[in-house]
Amino acid sequence: MEVVLSRRTVNRLYENKAQMNSISMHLGESVAIARTVGHLSKSAEVMKLVNNLMKAPEMAVTMQEFSKEMTKAGVIEEFVNDAVDTALDSEDIEEEIDEEVDKVLTAIAGETAAQLPEAVRKEKVKQSAPTAEEDEAIAEGADDEEEMEAIRARLAKVRS
Template identity: 85%
Template sequence: MEKVMNIIKPKPDPKQQLRDWQRRLRQECRNIERQIRDIQREEKNVQKAIKDAAKRNDIGSAKALAKEIVSSRRTVNRLYENKAQLNSISMHLGESVAIARTVGHLSKSSEVMKLVNNLMKAPEMAATMQEFNKEMTKAGVIEEFVNDAVDTALDTEDMEEEIEEEVDKVLTAIAGETAAELPDAVVRKERIKLPAQKAGPSREEEAIAEGVDDEEELEEIRARLAKVRS
C-alpha cells in the first residue's frame, strides 16, 4: 500500500502552479531588464570608440562600430517586446485564478498559447519558453502545437539599405561634423590595399600600419557586445 501511495502523486494545486509560473515570469523580466542595462552601458563605450575613430579619420572602424550599435539597439527593442509578452502571459494566468477556484483545474487559454508560441521563436527566450510550454501543456492551460517555422525574412537588399541608413544616422548623431569628413579617408585606405608597385611603404601606409591595435580594439568591443546581447 505504501508503495502504491508513493507511485500515485497528488495533482499539483492549480493556484500554486499559477503563482509559481508568475514568479518565474517575473524573474525572466528582471533578467531581461538586466540584459538591457548591460547593453546600454556597453553602448556608451562604443560611442566613445566611434568618436575616437572619427577623429583619426578611420571610417572602417567607425562604421563597423556604428553597425554594432544599430544591432544592439534592435536587440534591446526585441527584449522590450519579449518583456511585454511575458507580462501579458502573467496577466492572463492571473485571470485564470478565479476560473480555477470554480472548476478546480486550470482552463485552456488561447491567448497564453499564442504568446508562448511567439516567445518560443525569440532566440533569447526559446529554451525557457519550451520548458513553460511543456509544463502548461501538461497542466491543460495550452494545447500541444507544432511550431512550424515561417519564413518572415525581409528582402535582403531592402534590409541592408535600412541598416545602412540607421548606421549613417548613428554616425551623424555621435561623431557630428567629423563623420562628414570620413569618406575621403576610406578612399585613401582602399587605395593602399591594392598591390604595391614600389619597393617600400609610403608614409601613409606606415601610419595606417600603426593602427593595427585599432583592429584589435574593434574585435574586443564586438566580443563584449556579443556577450551582453547573448
C-alpha cells in the first residue's frame, strides 16, 4: 500500500511538474506578447511623430507647386532655346542676303563692263593691276624724282 501511495504521489508530482512547465510557457508567451505590444506602441508613437513632422497634406501641396515650377522652367527653357535658334538663324539669313547682294552687284558690274568699249576695258584692267615697277617704287619710298614723275604721269592717265 505504501508503494501504491508513493507511486500516486510520484505521478501527482509529474502532473504538477507538467502543469508548472505549462504555466511557465504561458508566462513566457505573455511576456513576449507584452514586449511586442510595447514595441508596436513605440513604433506607433514614432510614426505619429514622423507624420506630425512631415505634415503630409502640406508636403503634397509643396510637391504640386514644385511640379508646376519645374513645368514653367521647362517651358521657359524651350522659349529661350527657340529664341536663340531664331537669332542664330537670322545671322545665317543675313549672311545669305549679303552673298546674294554681292552676286547681284557683281552681275551688274559685269554687265556694265561688257557695255564699255574694248579699249576702255583694257585700260581699266591695266589701271586695276599695278605694275611691278610701281610696287617697287612705292615700297622703296620713291626717293628718285624721275620715278615720281613717271608715277604722276601714269596717275594723270588714269584720271583722264
